[in-house]
Amino acid sequence: MTNQPTLRPDCGNCFALCCTALGFTRSADFAIDKPAASACPNLANDFSCTIHQRLRPRGFRGCTVFDCFGAGQLVSQHTFGGTSWREHPESASAMFAVFKRVKQLHEMLWYLDEASQRTFDPELASAAARLAEHLATTAQGDAETVLGADVETLHGQVRNLLMEVSEEVRASYGAEDRPTPDGGLQPGADLMGADLANRSLCGADLRGSWMIGANLAGSDLAAVDLLGADLRGAKLDGADLSTCLYLTQPQVNAADGDEQTLLPPQLSRPDHWRTRN
Known part of the structure; x- marks a missing residue:
């Protein structure tokens, strides 16, 4: 069986691929344009x-905010054998x-790792493991x-499995009894600047929602x-996200919280979050 790759970035073993491969446009997030x-x-x-x-x-x-999910060091040290694009400029495009x-x-x-741990259905857990094995084998090729x-087909397969697990887990919190138009709490909802403070949102489906601010x-x-979900600038002070579904480090990094914000154990508290006096 293929060893599962590390899904956390190790910048010391990467050839700065996020700083080179990707481009960005001057905006509130970037001070300059970079192709x-x-x-x-x-x-x-x-x-x-x-x-x-x-x-x-x-x-x-x-x-x-960016996180490569460990892709940088795998590509740098495994796929390209530890030889950088500076040492061999002809490899840059492929790398x-x-x-x-x-x-x-x-x-x-x-x-998929989260889905396999959260599902109550052994068959879904097995399906997640098989799909993860295929993805890991491909990534390490x-x-x-x-x-x-x-990738498009793989995205579809993963999406379908994630939705099955989501429905299962959210149902255990009474999500099936929650009215769909509950204050706009539905997939893809426009919740930019919405006041959702001090509420029980348990089991809501907010995938793909705009929750900026x-x-x-x-x-x-x-x-x-x-x-x-887009959580840029979302205020998470004292919120409990410890058992939410499918939260990633980039989403957390883009939001604002404090030392009382509860996060899933696999995620880290960003340095810019506030500490109350």
């Missing part, structure tokens, strides 16, 4: 960031393309294998499906 497949001007010769400790005040908030694809595969693996993967302070989000 894809080009090195960020803040990148040092040893692949470290020269402003790492000052990213937010220097206008690079988007960098503090950057493989990185983008492996990041997608690893993100799906992150969700050579460049041709990775780039030849049918929403106030969720003090609320209980047990079994709330947050797959793909």
